[in-house]
Amino acid sequence: MQTTEKIKIGVSACLLGKKVRYDGGHQHDRFISETLGYFFDFIPVCPEVECGLPVPREAMHLAGGLESPRLLTTRTGIDHTERMQRWAADRLDSLAGQNLGGFIFKSKSPSSGMERVKVRDDDGKVRNNGVGLFARAFMERFPLLPVEDDGRLHDLPLRENFIECVFLYQRWRKLRDEEMTRGGLVGFHSDHKLLLLAHDEKIYRQLGRLVAQSKEYSVEALFLEYEQQMVKAMRLLPTIKKHCNVLMHMMGYFKKVLSINEKHELLGTIEQYRNNLLPLIVPVTLLNHYVRKYNEPYLARQYYLQPHPLELKLRNHA
Numbered sequence: 001m002q003t004t005e006k007i008k009i010g011v012s013a014c015l016l017g018k019k020v021r022y023d024g025g026h027q028h029d030r031f032i033s034e035t036l037g038y039f040f041d042f043i044p045v046c047p048e049v050e051c052g053l054p055v056p057r058e059a060m061h062l063a064g065g066l067e068s069p070r071l072l073t074t075r076t077g078i079d080h081t082e083r084m085q086r087w088a089a090d091r092l093d094s095l096a097g098q099n100l101g102g103f104i105f106k107s108k109s110p111s112s113g114m115e116r117v118k119v120r121d122d123d124g125k126v127r128n129n130g131v132g133l134f135a136r137a138f139m140e141r142f143p144l145l146p147v148e149d150d151g152r153l154h155d156l157p158l159r160e161n162f163i164e165c166v167f168l169y170q171r172w173r174k175l176r177d178e179e180m181t182r183g184g185l186v187g188f189h190s191d192h193k194l195l196l197l198a199h200d201e202k203i204y205r206q207l208g209r210l211v212a213q214s215k216e217y218s219v220e221a222l223f224l225e226y227e228q229q230m231v232k233a234m235r236l237l238p239t240i241k242k243h244c245n246v247l248m249h250m251m252g253y254f255k256k257v258l259s260i261n262e263k264h265e266l267l268g269t270i271e272q273y274r275n276n277l278l279p280l281i282v283p284v285t286l287l288n289h290y291v292r293k294y295n296e297p298y299l300a301r302q303y304y305l306q307p308h309p310l311e312l313k314l315r316n317h318a
Helices: 030-038 081-096 133-141 156-178 182-199 201-212 219-234 240-254 260-274 281-293
Strands: 007-012 040-045 060-063 070-073 103-105 117-120 126-130 147-149
Touching: 007 156, 030 040, 040 081, 070 081, 081 133, 133 147, 147 156, 156 182, 156 219, 182 201, 182 219, 182 240, 201 219, 240 260, 240 281, 260 281
Parallel strands: 007 040, 007 103, 060 117, 103 147
Antiparallel strands: 060 070, 117 126
């Protein structure tokens, strides 16, 4: 695999094979450590161990209300809530200086689960829609960073979307740090138009109007509003219908140069993708070929055609 400058990603330490779980084990995920490891530089975090709890230790669970549950040991009922919260405040301060590009949490963990964590209320009823204490604090502190958990990463569309968001956010941060100008934003938006369109057409159009009216805002306010709307769009999953809309839009750039056979081939490939007979990579590869063959400059700069490294094979599923 070809590597570029690695992106720093926070990750629950057990997912890297570190034996930090309550039973002394781990939950090593080789897709994370090996495949993503070519592109990501991981910052491991284990809230339980880092806040001073031993390995092994008594298992814990969340109890009380969904918005502010307590972190209790399962057998003895020892309350570690304040201990975890004090540690989390300090750890988040240190992570703020790490320039993270995202975080991968351990699913369903009472400290690190980002969703679907079991919470036992005062009546003994168990609900499955809680959030781990550290995960909640992290997402409140860094609301715009891409986050995901190991369980959801096994869902291919969710995996693809998370990684796409991580690479997009890294490009955004580079722009924000190195060229925070109206002209820089115009260029960034131009390069990402079709990627944004594939996620949400409404927000895509809102961002276009924002860029067109950029002189009405201070540069700081402009970048903040764009970032918030961009992240909102990217968190909406693309669908086959949305992708086909983008693919047909791109085909329009070649209407005067494609031969009849090439038009039929491209239309047929898009239609087979629409009917779930081919993965997205097939029409995208064909369009990339036409971009090079006919030297189409606007499409050549579109990150939609390669939003992440090809080695990750993220568009290969039907």
